Amino acid sequence: MSDTNPNPNPEVFTENFGNDINRDFLGEVVDKNNNPIHNATVTLGDQTTLTDANGIFIIRGANIYERFGYVKVEKAGYIHGSRSVVPTNGTNKVKIMLLEETxxxxxxxxxxxxxxxxxxxxxxxxxxxxxxxxxxxxxxxxxxxxxxxxxxxxxxxxxxxxxxxxxxxxxxxxxxxxxxxxxxxxxxxxxxxxxxxxxxxxxxxxxxxxxxxxxxxxxxxxxxxxxxxxxxxxxxxxxxxxxxxxxxxxxxxxxxxxxxEAVMLCINVIDEEGNALSNLRVIITSENYGSRYGYTNTDGQVCGLVPSNETLTVTVSQYNDLCTGNLYTNTTGPFTSDSEIDILVESNSNGNEWLTETVTGIFTDCDGNAITDGYVKLFKENDYPLDYDFVDNGNFELTTVRCSNSSNIFKLKAEDYVNIQETDTLSFTYTPPITDVGSIAACNAVDEFITYQVDDGGTVTLFNIQGGLDFDSFLSIYYNDNNSFLSLNINNYGEPIIVNTYSDPNVFFSFRDENYASYPDGINTNIEANISLLGELGEYIDINFNGIFIDFNTNIEHSISGTIHVIRDY
Missing domain, CATH: 2.60.220 (Chondroitinase Ac; Chain A, domain 3)
Structure with missing residues (x-):
């Protein structure tokens, strides 16, 4: 070993960290069994917050360094946890697993x-x-x-x-x-x-x-x-x-x-259309110094330290290896200074055929107001978590990769971080390349709802919905009060209604509110309805719909999209 510096100066060492910057962090704190830890104290720079019931924390605009950010977590009954990161421009996601104070x-x-x-x-x-x-x-x-x-x-x-x-x-x-x-x-x-x-x-x-x-x-x-x-x-x-x-x-x-000796390497992962691919695992392997890995953020970027002057093998795989094999494997480097590279992952690579799926929508409260401080989580049909991210003034966008032969059903759950309100877990159907789920609302006291938007207008939320099946081949969703109504019927003409996508001539849609009114009985409308969940009596029916209608009063064409989350009554 070489001689020790008896008085290492930490202020001198921080010169390696670069300039001060501000970045956003979204993280989760769990125990050894991956159960969320509630009310853990999280500190980053001069900001402190608590984890919510899902173990999630949000810190916006944290003052950190270009090459170094340090997140600390404390919770009674556990030894202190932490995570240091090389921050990226997008959402910086961290996961910290606390160890019990046993x-x-x-x-x-x-x-x-x-x-x-x-x-x-x-x-x-x-x-x-x-x-x-x-x-x-x-x-x-x-x-x-x-x-x-x-x-x-x-x-x-x-x-x-x-x-x-x-x-x-x-x-x-x-x-x-x-x-x-x-x-x-x-x-x-x-x-x-x-x-x-x-x-x-x-x-x-x-x-x-x-x-x-x-x-x-x-x-x-x-x-x-x-x-x-x-x-x-x-x-x-x-x-x-x-x-x-x-x-x-x-x-x-x-x-x-x-x-x-190390340099910082940032890798941007994109598909053939130039879309940033988030939540993919990127593994960097050096023959002399082993492997390390990270996950791409919402901008498709992952950054970290790699050994300098070493040829590196870069491997990109889907989250938790949901597809067989890797999406990308190649060598890069050696690097002698901080660097940034792009990686193009082809849609048919290493025997995998996969799709890029982008999910967008609007997250509101019960009154239709945009949630400004919250997050949305994306799951597979079997509730396996895929990704999560901030909402931006109510808007959210999540991008994931799935195998082309996998289920096209996914689920969302959204959390209002400030007001401690949440949506139910809602089921939807992918409609590649972009699935707009419309509006989803956080109403803890509400069991069922319909939300919809006309053109780019505000979100309308309806409660007290009726819904069910007649003879297994006719599905009816209905809402009515003195000022508005909405009806969506799917007739499968003697064949059982199943989880599927339906359109004209099977879908009959009509509605009226204070601003718009469609023609009755589905006339002059063209609506596609995706049934993503079809429960038994007392269980949920989930449908997202979108299309166009001609306004009955003005004869002007409009677009409409919406979400239905209703308990099956019959």
Missing amino acids: IVGTTASGTSETINLSNGASVALEGEYIKEDGSAYSGSVNVIMHHLDPTDENMRDQMPGMLYAANAQNEERMLQTFGMLAVELRGSNGEDLNLATGSTAEITVPLDATLLDTAPATIPLWYFDEVSGYWKEEGEATLVGNNYVGTVSHFSFWNCDIPA
Whole structure:
């Protein structure tokens, strides 16, 4: 190892981060079982917020650096979590998986003792401790410990910061990890403890068998600085059997890593039409420093640190490998300075035929007012999450990729972050290349509704709807009050109504409100209705519709689109 800088200056190191910028963040905080954590405190720069019931947080216009943003999360019952990112221009999405503050062993001051995990991870304590104020501690000591294995796909969400560090000379480095160990000490009254000055502890970090062939005999140790948001080199560990063993003088997350000189690489992923492809996994692999990955944002961009002067293999795959094989694989680099590249993913690549789907709409409250601070989540038909993003003055746009032979049904759920209102989970049918679902409303006290828009006008929301099936072949949706009515009927002429898309001559649509009136019985209308959910009695019917009508009073043609979410009455 090279000589250590005895007084590394964090202010000098921040010169690597670039200028101040403002960026938007949308994130989720979950536990080890991917359950949302409610009311976790999230801090980014000078802004603080709480997660909602879905574990989601929103921070707009966060003041961060061009090459570094640091998100911190705290919640009683969990050890502190965090994520450091290289921010992008679009929505910066982060996921943080908090680890429980579970006591794995108890010792006492003045007693030497080794605390073990079942997988072989351990910490050997000498028995001398101090409180946060530096005063000596005497009494029982509870030990909280977690081992993070780099072969575990959840490690990326559980680890603090990112694999970015200052080495012993205060130089910028990226890291290839062989494992981490988090150790925290608590006194009998729950107070935070640490090792006394001059006292040390021996940590043992087990290695997965697949890592042994590339594991060096000695490796630098790095601890995570919770104030700065990055790792710092301190000491080294020795490979003993299938474990790294090292000595530390204080507790935090400790990390066994090989460092590499790094540059920032931004990758823009687009399809053949030039559409930005969001929420695709981009894996960067270096022969000498392993793999790391990230997900493209709504602008199709992902940025991160990569080893300099290395040829890199870039692999693009669909979210959670929903298609067989990868959408793109090729080499790029080497890079000696910060760079940005574009990747074109063809619609029939590596044996995969896939489609780009864009979903747009408007998110309102019960009174038809646009939601200004909220988000919309996109799911597969089986409720598997695909993507989520902000609403922008009520408008939302989500883009996803799906296999051409997959179901064309998708679901949406929208959340009003400020007023704590939400929509039901609504089913729709893709109508490529752009599916406009019209307006969806957040009304917690409302079980069913119809929303629609004429041309580019305001959203109209109707409640107290009747809907059902006659003889399985005739579907009727009906609303009427003194000032307006709406009727949508689908006649399948003796064949059962199913989840499908229907149009003329099967669809009969008419409506009237204070501004417009169509002809009765579907005359002079051309409406397409997509049934995406057809429940049993007491369950939901979901339909989105769009088309044109001739106004009865003015004889002018207008466009109309809408959403129906109604409980089946018969």
